[in-house]
Ligand SMILES: Nc1ncnc2c1ncn2[C@@H]1O[C@H](COP(=O)(O)OP(=O)(O)OP(=O)(O)O)[C@@H](O)[C@H]1O
């Protein structure tokens with residue numbers, strides 16, 4: 001059993017035994033990226049080190065350019081840190097909310113994609129591919145300009161501040177990617193599972209909920225977490241449409257300081273915060289991926 | 297050899313079946329008496345698996361008729377009708393197809409609990425007994441990935457039996473197994489046959505077919521070339537094609 005499973009996992013077409021482990025690994029990650037539709041974020045500790053070096057270089061440049069009378073670069077950064085972190089928390093809030101909205105909508109869309117009704121299936125396919133392939137920034141602008149600044153439901157007026165609109169905008173590509181992750185996972189379950197369930201007289205619905213989906217969750221988790229990490233980094237896009245998240249605040253801090261030398265130091269500092277948040281997620285994703293690759 | 301009553305439980309008449317415009321079955325007829333055991337042999341691609349899939353309604357037929365127990369399989373249209381049929385006819389596959397996220401015991405219990413809606417306790421008792429019968433009491437809490445091929449196949453047989461079917465279909469159930477584990481699976485099937493279960497087996501195990509079958513059918517190119525009791529078919533085949541196939545495989 002073990003032997004045949006490993007053989008199945010191997011891509012065809014290489015006879016060189018030394019290439020086999022690598023080829024299998026590459027094929028697996030390519031398959032995962034295809035299913036996820038977005039590149040896997042393979043953050044490593046080395047990336048964090050590189051950021052630290054960049055930050056140190058940035059500080060060096062700033063010190064060299066600064067006058068002796070000005071406060072040291074670290075003091076300046078520490079002074080702004082509470083404000084920047086408030087912005088960062090806002091980024092995270094947007095990411096969590098957009099992920100939640102996008103996941104719920106994406107699951108519906110994904111189920112529609114595997115529906116047996118051709119119009120539902122076609123429509124869902126179209127929506128999925130439209131939102132998955134549209135640039136995130138374009139979707140963001142659409143939402144900013146097309147959504148009203150307030151909506152009135154049953155006489156109650158609900159304001160829609162910019163950041164809510166931006167969150168909707170980010171949840172659209174998340175929805176499409178989740179839809180595709182679900183479809184991909186369902187289709188990756190061998191048809192023999194459907195067949196043996198059918199021969200045991202399970203209905204399609206029972207087969208889906210009791211046999212197929214439980215096997216899908218494991219396959220969906222790594223690409224879903226990866227999508228979240230990518231979304232988190234994409235939240236800085238909302239600074240372009242005027243939401244005061246970390247990026248916007250950094251720009252404001254820089255113009256308040258009015259020291260061009262601070263640029264590199266500040267932006268690598270911002271990047272470092274994102275790294276600190278996304279790195280554990282990326283590591284955990286890789287761990288899950290490896291574990292499920294063995295167990296499935 | 298089993299003692300079969302004469303009343304047929306499976307009647308297949310002139311069945312045709314095509315995938316696209318490739319005709320896979322070109323007029324197959326056969327009958328299986330209640331409690332009877334038949335074996336279908338033949339070269340790869342001759343339509344053996346397709347015939348079994350037709351019998352439990354996994355694949356629709358384009359012409360002819362199939363009657364199993366009280367069901368006219370060829371005229372079943374809705375899923376509900378097909379599900380009713382599949383409670384009576386259970387199939388075991390070459391690749392076991394166990395549900396990998398469930399333990400052996402859960403695999404056996406799932407269909408009776410959720411499809412037949414029987415009480416959990418009662419099903420549990422029966423599932424434990426079935427696993428004991430196939431010699432896997434010690435493995436009831438193991439997941440399929442932790443079992444050998446032969447063990448998985450025996451769980452699959454127990455899982456089918458838990459539905460208390462009238463007819464069991466076996467599609468090359470030993471083809472993916474190591475020679476040593478083939479025997480444990482064949483013994484399980486033999487026991488079933490002796491207990492009076494109606495069995496239709498597709499197999500490449502000629503010695504086993506000779507021992508167990510009441511009737512052997514040799515298929516090639518979507519038709520039954522020749523059939524007869526094993527002693528006759530294996531030793532005194534009349535058709536050249538049959539003799540050629542048997543001489544290759546024996
Ligand atoms: N889903 C399908 N779509 C199209 N063609 C199919 C399909 N399933 C089977 N066939 C074709 O039907 C023919 C018979 O297949 P089948 O699996 O019934 O043969 P078999 O006798 O069981 O062979 P084997 O001994 O290799 O299992 C083959 O030529 C196969 O290519």
Ligand SMILES: [Mg+2]
Pocket residue numbers: 344345346467468
């Ligand atoms: Mg076959």
